[in-house]
Amino acid sequence: MSLGNISFVRDFVIVGFPGLQPHYYGLVSALLFFVYVCTLVGNAVFFTLFVMTKNLQRPLYYFIINLVVCDVLLSTTILPKIISRYWFQDETISFLGCFVQMFFVHYLGGVCSNVLAVMAIDRYAAICYPLQYYSFMTNRNVLILILGSWVLSLVGPLMIVIRAYPLPYCAENTIIHCYCDHVSITTLACTNRALYSVPALIYALVVLIGSFAIIVFSYCSIFAAVMQISSTRGRMKTFSTCSPQLIIIALYFLPRCFIYLFGNIGINFSTDLRLVIVMMYNLLPPMINPLIYCLRTEEVKTILRSLFQKKQTGIPLQLL
Numbered sequence: 001m002s003l004g005n006i007s008f009v010r011d012f013v014i015v016g017f018p019g020l021q022p023h024y025y026g027l028v029s030a031l032l033f034f035v036y037v038c039t040l041v042g043n044a045v046f047f048t049l050f051v052m053t054k055n056l057q058r059p060l061y062y063f064i065i066n067l068v069v070c071d072v073l074l075s076t077t078i079l080p081k082i083i084s085r086y087w088f089q090d091e092t093i094s095f096l097g098c099f100v101q102m103f104f105v106h107y108l109g110g111v112c113s114n115v116l117a118v119m120a121i122d123r124y125a126a127i128c129y130p131l132q133y134y135s136f137m138t139n140r141n142v143l144i145l146i147l148g149s150w151v152l153s154l155v156g157p158l159m160i161v162i163r164a165y166p167l168p169y170c171a172e173n174t175i176i177h178c179y180c181d182h183v184s185i186t187t188l189a190c191t192n193r194a195l196y197s198v199p200a201l202i203y204a205l206v207v208l209i210g211s212f213a214i215i216v217f218s219y220c221s222i223f224a225a226v227m228q229i230s231s232t233r234g235r236m237k238t239f240s241t242c243s244p245q246l247i248i249i250a251l252y253f254l255p256r257c258f259i260y261l262f263g264n265i266g267i268n269f270s271t272d273l274r275l276v277i278v279m280m281y282n283l284l285p286p287m288i289n290p291l292i293y294c295l296r297t298e299e300v301k302t303i304l305r306s307l308f309q310k311k312q313t314g315i316p317l318q319l320l
Contacts, residue, residue, distance in 0.1 A: 071286030
């Protein structure tokens with residue numbers, strides 16, 4: 001095709017769920033709005049507890065608060081546009097805006113993976129080397145791990161956006177997805193997509209498998225260390241300190257592995273089912289994580305019980 005016959009697009013159309021009937025648009029937008037509000041409120045409550053409570057200002061909670069920030073930013077990157085698409089029928093997104101959204105989706109996804117890996121390292125150090133834990137997790141080392149999670153995640157998304165942005169996008173501008181991602185955008189390019197999709201796939205697998213490998217190693221080592229504890233009660237107490245992270249890791253990684261695995265062995269889903277799974281693993285963890293922190297973490301439960309009892313007795317609230 002000659003360049004003279006190419007009609008370059010100036011914006012994209014977010015289709016969302018292609019099989020969704022129009023009379024369900026209001027219900028879907030209300031559900032997504034509910035998820036967004038719960039995510040903001042739940043994470044804001046935990047962030048407030050962290051800032052105002054000295055007992056929570058420890059290495060583990062520094063990592064959790066970074067996951068909180070990442071979850072809120074990822075939800076804010078994805079949800080407002082798809083809510084607008086179904087609530088106000090505002091389905092267009094500017095050319096530049098689509099690539100900005102694509103960058104933050106992939107960047108924040110990478111940050112979440114890295115933070116979860118760092119949290120696993122923290123639990124590994126705490127359980128396998130308890131006497132040296134605070135020697136390992138100094139303020140300096142915690143800061144390095146946190147900054148590393150955010151800075152190292154920049155490289156891959158920047159590269160795929162820089163490579164994808166100048167491609168010729170012609171004629172078709174509809175994105176069969178709930179947000180702009182690398183696959184949905186580069187599929188519309190009038191060029192050989194393999195040159196751009198393969199490096200992006202390698203990056204995604206490196207981030208996913210690399211983080212997951214660190215997590216598996218850490219928790220296998222933790223399991224081996226815990227099984228050496230003679231007391232059953234001691235083993236259960238030690239395992240309980242890891243349970244919140246294990247639930248969060250399962251919510252984040254298992255659906256992703258499910259999609260990648262079944263896609264590579266030739267098992268295909270309908271587009272709507274695939275998008276539902278993708279939206280669930282992107283949006284449910286940010287909404288559910290604050291509940292896990294509050295209900296499965298002993299320090300947070302103690303603080304919440306204290307606040308609730310003081311409120312019932314009329315004692316002025318004073319955080320620990």
